Amino acid sequence: MNRLKDQYNKIVAPKIVKEFKLENVMEVPKIIKVAINSGIGPFRENKEAVESFAEELSNIAGQKACPRKVKKSEAGFKIKQGDTVGYAVTLRGERMWAFLDKLINIAFPRIRDFRGFSDSSFDQDGNYSIGIKEHIIFPEVNPNTTKGIRNLQITIVFDKKEVEKNKYLLKEFSFPFSEEKKDK
Numbered sequence: 001m002n003r004l005k006d007q008y009n010k011i012v013a014p015k016i017v018k019e020f021k022l023e024n025v026m027e028v029p030k031i032i033k034v035a036i037n038s039g040i041g042p043f044r045e046n047k048e049a050v051e052s053f054a055e056e057l058s059n060i061a062g063q064k065a066c067p068r069k070v071k072k073s074e075a076g077f078k079i080k081q082g083d084t085v086g087y088a089v090t091l092r093g094e095r096m097w098a099f100l101d102k103l104i105n106i107a108f109p110r111i112r113d114f115r116g117f118s119d120s121s122f123d124q125d126g127n128y129s130i131g132i133k134e135h136i137i138f139p140e141v142n143p144n145t146t147k148g149i150r151n152l153q154i155t156i157v158f159d160k161k162e163v164e165k166n167k168y169l170l171k172e173f174s175f176p177f178s179e180e181k182k183d184k
Helices: 003-019 039-047 047-061 093-110 163-172
Strands: 033-039 066-069 085-093 128-133 153-160
Touching: 003 163, 033 047, 033 093, 039 047, 047 085, 047 093, 085 093, 085 163, 128 163, 153 163
Parallel strands: none
Antiparallel strands: 033 085, 033 153, 066 085, 128 153
16 A cells, blocks of 8 residues: 555544544545646657657656647647647556655655745635646656656646645645745
């Protein structure tokens, strides 16, 4: 069992039950999946760079990245129907827990000038989205051999729509939220 999942089952879930005075452990929020998306942008014309990035993203996620194709041609962007414009990966189960563990404990500390993520990035469904400017923060990517730096969008999807509990869950996993002071 992954250590983050073990921490969730043995420490975090009981702590949330106690903190929020829940009647049942089934009321505790659970992470359902993690979605990773990235566009290929100006590297679309360079087939070697696109293939290299698809392989890097697959290595980061631990499973094959799925290409995202254009549904409708757009002359202004010089794209035709069926062209690949990005890649996506959806992680569930053990791969999801392993990725979250790697993201929180290895990748985030490698971000330059990092001051934490905003806690206002929760959507109305209680899911949390973050943007990463450089995919080279992951240990699977060699910055010396990569053929261009790409952005990643990572969305953590919860089963409950309660932002306060979901945020508390991420804080218990040592998720780095920024300590911004809000003036009222």
